[in-house]
């Protein structure tokens with residue numbers, strides 16, 4: 001499991017820098033970077049707060065592939081790009097967090 005920041009999409013808002021509990025992303029020349037990716041434990045806070053889906057989580061193809069998240073009010077739309085070229089969208093209501 002790892003995350004990757006797409007520099008082309010990043011608008012340098014700094015949200016990932018603010019939210020990361022490990023202070024891992026940094027801003028340089030108006031773009032976010034992850035200098036020590038091996039320290040990331042994949043909590044996904046930065047994915048959820050990135051306003052332009054510039055951060056992706058990579059997990060095994062069998063359980064999702066490449067995932068990004070889009071916020072829509074209380075809803076989080078997890079978009080999984082699967083190895084076969086298709087997409088799967090899983091919508092989660094953030095108000096239900098910790099419910100299960």
Ligand code: SF4
Pocket residue numbers: 003019020021022023024025039040041042043044045046047
């Ligand atoms: S996934 Fe979590 S630990 Fe990793 S960079 Fe993002 S906020 Fe930090």
Ligand code: SF4
Pocket residue numbers: 005009010011012013014015016017031032049050051052053054055
């Ligand atoms: S939250 Fe997204 S757009 Fe903002 S600095 Fe981080 S990667 Fe760039």
